[in-house]
Amino acid sequence: MSADSPAQPPTRPAPGAAPGAAARATARGRATVPTPAQRQPPRAGSDFLQLSAPDRGIGGPGLTDWLTAQIRAAIIDGRLGAGTLLPASRTLAGELRLSRGVVVEAYRRLTDEALIAARRGSGTIVLARPSDPGEDDGAGQPTATAPLLPNSPTLPAGAAGPDPTVRIDLSPGLPDLAGFPHQEWAAAGRRALAGATASDLGYGDPRGHPRLRAELADWLGRSRGVRTHPDGIVVVNGVAQALALLAQVLLRAGQTSVAVEDPGSRGAREQFEYWGLSTERLPVDHDGADTAALQRLSVRTASLTPAHEFPMGVVLSPARRQQLLAWAEAADGLLIEDDYDAEFRYDRPPVPAVQASAPHRVAYTGSTSKTLAPGLRLGWLVPPKHLLAEVVSVKHATDLGACVLPQLVLAQWIGSGRHERHIRAVRTRYRQRRDALVSALQGGLTGRAPFVLHGVAAGLHLVVGLPELTVPDTVLAERLLRNGIRVQPLSWHAIAAAPRGLVLGYAATSADRLREAGTEIAEQVLALR
Structure with missing residues (x-):
């Protein structure tokens, strides 16, 4: 994370200072001339988002959820545009009077969601804005008549491009693409090319x-x-x-x-x-x-x-x-x-x-x-x-x-051994995500509706069996998709009649979004009993 520059006299805001500094100087009647640094992508501070930390009675996890949701919403609705430089974690924590760990964890979650990214030497920036589920992109007529479930359920996740109606995609089969080791892979590529011969390219x-x-x-x-x-x-x-x-x-x-x-x-x-x-x-x-x-x-x-x-x-x-x-x-x-x-x-x-x-x-x-x-x-x-x-x-x-x-x-x-090290690292991450989804499903369904979890000991997905679901599992999947959560009904993968249930991929989704999805899935299951 980058650190904010030290304060300067009010008539000449320091390069990289928060926007509020320039505004205060102008308010005193002294015009300022933007420096080259100030013409860089705008820096977002808590004053810009009008953030105010909630009641101090909320614990650390609750504050992290709150801050993550606030920044996520600002990115999605366009208040924080692509390329916006976020404040350093220490700076934002000081302004909100929060533990720095709360901000660091919120930034980590948003990084997992591919909404922001840390850039060496330049701090943490906002990535390209995802589409809002209700946004009209102006490209033709609304698609209200389009089928909620794809005609070919075996089309790989993401093969048809991002779906603006989906806010949480639990399609099985995808690893954490936001966590792809770009720098390490690029370094391996440079070494591979340096050692390649002319005959290798034939x-x-x-x-x-x-x-x-x-x-x-x-x-x-x-x-x-x-x-x-x-x-x-x-x-x-x-x-x-x-x-x-x-x-x-x-x-x-x-x-x-x-x-x-x-x-x-x-x-x-x-x-x-x-x-x-x-x-x-x-x-x-x-x-x-x-x-x-x-x-x-x-x-x-x-x-x-x-x-x-x-x-x-x-x-x-x-x-x-x-x-x-x-x-x-x-x-x-x-x-x-x-x-x-x-x-x-x-x-x-x-x-x-x-x-x-x-x-x-x-x-x-x-x-x-x-x-x-x-x-x-x-x-x-x-x-x-x-x-x-x-x-x-x-x-x-x-x-x-x-x-x-x-x-x-x-x-x-x-x-070089990097493959095995990468697998060990993401295995820990996937275990944590699996645990978040399992905990949310158990918390929402235990004692309220019969369910069975399958395949939780391995892989990148699990199956939640719903033996007393009164409608086809495709109906449940459609209801969830209407609420922005994509899942796969178990029946999609069966030749003969199969037990009703859902196939849920968890590797590509952050833990807090998995908890949100698990809670919503439980609510929809209960509504269909």
Whole structure:
């Protein structure tokens, strides 16, 4: 945070002084000439916002909530425009006669919400203003007739751009994009480019750059127990491309169907169906995918999320893992293991990948979409050896290979140890956010409406089951969206009839907004009983 400049004689306000200083000097009849520093973006002070701290009987957390809400509202309604320099935390705390810790925490929360950002050497500034839910941007007629829920519920969060009607987005699948390590990633990029050769920038191996594949083989072996060699890894544009490549390989081999979890990833299901594979329902219970049901299906391939089943959050039990592997051997089958967020386990280390037990039966895939950002489009596929050549052939025909420069940066990022340090840091942040959401849901529903929380021990989302909800969960989701809170109904992810509930992502939302959302969700559930 920047510190305010020391006071100067009243006829010449100091560069960077609060606007009120110039106003007071002018009021005394002495005109002032703006200095170059005073022509910088306006500085906001408590006098500008007309802030007055509430009753001193309010404790620290209450004061922090109050200050956060006041500054947030000023940003949203335009009183604090993009580029406005906020007062230093010590200065604002002194003006409001608050603990500096209250201001520091309020600034931290607003930073988490991507409303402000600290700039080295220039202090804390306001970022681009989000749209107000009721604002008319003048671009055409009001969209009152537009559907409240998107026609394609599997469209990734944010894919259609920001929705001005949404103030809190709890769509699952996004990490904290506001917390992306920009400076560290840029530093890794500079080092990667400094070490890049001319040949690195040419048409390369369609499997991906050997430097990244070597780093991935080492890291996946250490963190997930994956058994592979760098030559056995194919760098892909996210898990979606891994599934697309596998679907095409399976079709070439004469397979026509694949088993998918239910409830399960609708995006994965639609990916297979897009390429021409039919999908067969594989029920999920408290032990994970039902292997007895799998044996009754006429399929030789099953796609699963065994470390943290999406969306229910179940870990595939040891007995089911053994049964699954036995099925794959007996059927000469293939298991597609989507290890989408296993890095985020909060109660104990994650279970090793299923691939570690049977590399010849498992196609293992993962990406940086949950650990860093989906926009990087960086992932990996470790197919069984007998499928590797065919996968590489399809990959080459698709795009010749993934973009090289991001691969070199990721190789540098992993090799320097920064990836693991980043995961440890955000894991702590996500645990705190999960706790805030869970606490709000429990506080609003316990003793008032039956509910069950699923998947809270890991990942970036949880499921709140609502066994006595009297309307479809899509109706509840619509009511919440009318109030500016986006959630996903559990039924979106089901093939057969599913228990009613909501899928709530929490990684990309600050703790105080999660508490607000959890309280609103509880109120809407009670209103629909």
